[in-house]
Amino acid sequence: MVDALRASATIITAISNGCDRIVPTGEANEAAAIKKISEGNVLLCGEMAAKKVSGFDLGNSPLEYTQDIVEERIIIFSTTNGTVAIKTLAPAEDVLIGTFINAEAVAKKAISLERDVVMVGAGTKGKFSTDDMMAIGCIIDRMLKIDDEIELDDMGRVALKLYHDANHDILGALEGSTHFEYLRQLKLYDDLEYCTREDMFDVVPVYQEGVIIKG
Amino acid sequence: MVDALRASATIITAISNGCDRIVPTGEANEAAAIKKISEGNVLLCGEMAAKKVSGFDLGNSPLEYTQDIVEERIIIFSTTNGTVAIKTLAPAEDVLIGTFINAEAVAKKAISLERDVVMVGAGTKGKFSTDDMMAIGCIIDRMLKIDDEIELDDMGRVALKLYHDANHDILGALEGSTHFEYLRQLKLYDDLEYCTREDMFDVVPVYQEGVIIKG
Numbered sequence: 001m002v003d004a005l006r007a008s009a010t011i012i013t014a015i016s017n018g019c020d021r022i023v024p025t026g027e028a029n030e031a032a033a034i035k036k037i038s039e040g041n042v043l044l045c046g047e048m049a050a051k052k053v054s055g056f057d058l059g060n061s062p063l064e065y066t067q068d069i070v071e072e073r074i075i076i077f078s079t080t081n082g083t084v085a086i087k088t089l090a091p092a093e094d095v096l097i098g099t100f101i102n103a104e105a106v107a108k109k110a111i112s113l114e115r116d117v118v119m120v121g122a123g124t125k126g127k128f129s130t131d132d133m134m135a136i137g138c139i140i141d142r143m144l145k146i147d148d149e150i151e152l153d154d155m156g157r158v159a160l161k162l163y164h165d166a167n168h169d170i171l172g173a174l175e176g177s178t179h180f181e182y183l184r185q186l187k188l189y190d191d192l193e194y195c196t197r198e199d200m201f202d203v204v205p206v207y208q209e210g211v212i213i214k215g
Numbered sequence: 216m217v218d219a220l221r222a223s224a225t226i227i228t229a230i231s232n233g234c235d236r237i238v239p240t241g242e243a244n245e246a247a248a249i250k251k252i253s254e255g256n257v258l259l260c261g262e263m264a265a266k267k268v269s270g271f272d273l274g275n276s277p278l279e280y281t282q283d284i285v286e287e288r289i290i291i292f293s294t295t296n297g298t299v300a301i302k303t304l305a306p307a308e309d310v311l312i313g314t315f316i317n318a319e320a321v322a323k324k325a326i327s328l329e330r331d332v333v334m335v336g337a338g339t340k341g342k343f344s345t346d347d348m349m350a351i352g353c354i355i356d357r358m359l360k361i362d363d364e365i366e367l368d369d370m371g372r373v374a375l376k377l378y379h380d381a382n383h384d385i386l387g388a389l390e391g392s393t394h395f396e397y398l399r400q401l402k403l404y405d406d407l408e409y410c411t412r413e414d415m416f417d418v419v420p421v422y423q424e425g426v427i428i429k430g
Binding site for chain 2: 124127128129130133153154155157158161162165176177178179
């Protein structure tokens with residue numbers, strides 16, 4: 001599952017910084033309801049319209065999820081696109097969370113499964129989102145570096161072309177795309193820069209039995 | 216509705232060559248059943264797995280739909296992707312049939328409607344197909360030439376980029392894509408060349424009340 005701007009990056013960062021597990025939820029009120037019946041070490045996190053939900057501990061900026069804040073905590077996490085997409089994947093055998101920042105790691109893990117891989121872009125409000133497609137292209141690029149005999153479908157080939165055409169200037173290549181411009185308008189420059197770095201983390205979060213943990 | 220390889224091109228050619236109307240159907244047996252209860256001037260046409268259906272008058276090669284064969288005839292038409300896609304669009308207010316060969320004409324007609332336009336690629340067996348996406352990019356290019364203030368979504372921008380990157384060598388740019396390679400393997404070179412020519416026809420077939428007619 002890829003939600004390049006920004007849920008994948010937030011999840012990877014939180015898991016890398018030692019959070020115990022993440023519970024992906026639907027809309028913010030669902031997250032708040034789960035928080036009410038939970039006890040202890042829980043952080044209520046997420047966004048609506050890309051902004052931190054009122055009363056929540058953290059929003060959806062990966063930069064907020066530092067070790068001192070998230071280590072050993074349980075995160076209840078609600079986002080508009082990413083967590084919704086993750087929950088729909090519950091029937092799948094293995095659900096890996098990936099994006100630019102862990103592309104090589106998630107590619108390696110996906111190949112090691114020795115099965116067909118379906119790349120799911122979270123999209124933006126149910127629509128195709130260029131940022132996800134380019135991150136998927138980045139992961140495919142890394143998979144091909146491990147095994148150049150992987151077969152792609154048409155959408156996979158287009159994703160790979162988008163990534164290659166960007167020539168590592170992901171930020172530049174995303175100019176004009178809908179969700180990127182929305183976040184830029186909110187002046188989330190640091191998030192955009194962070195979310196489009198390649199291969200920063202060796203961590204692959206996995207979703208199983210309702211929670212996201214370190215794979 | 217765009218089915219670049221080949222239903223859009225076949226429909227445009229048949230309508231341009233004077234066929235009275237086309238009745239799009241689902242699978243071949245549906246077309247055959249309709250033929251049985253029809254009388255008179257009817258041709259039974261279409262493909263399964265890109266090949267002419269046994270017992271049908273014509274397949275899905277636009278080159279078969281010459282004036283001497285189709286003029287004033289009614290065509291019952293069954294294809295794997297295109298006619299199925301057209302039928303799902305019955306609830307839409309206006310359904311235009313387009314592809315490379317009538318790109319400018321369909322762009323002009325779409326703009327003249329002064330409404331939001333949804334581009335529907337027929338795909339290949341329910342999946343994204345690069346040929347349709349590139350034809351959609353070609354139509355968007357023509358629309359922008361008429362009105363450069365049209366707003367695109369992310370998928371529209373990707374389609375336009377695919378078309379522009381092809382730089383009029385559509386055949387070359389489609390190399391490696393699934394449906395293109397399938398038709399090439401069947402040695403349908405003339406069809407591929409014909410279907411990827413730009414702006415050959417000024418005709419825009421429309422689908423209304425269950426039939427496709429000249430717009």
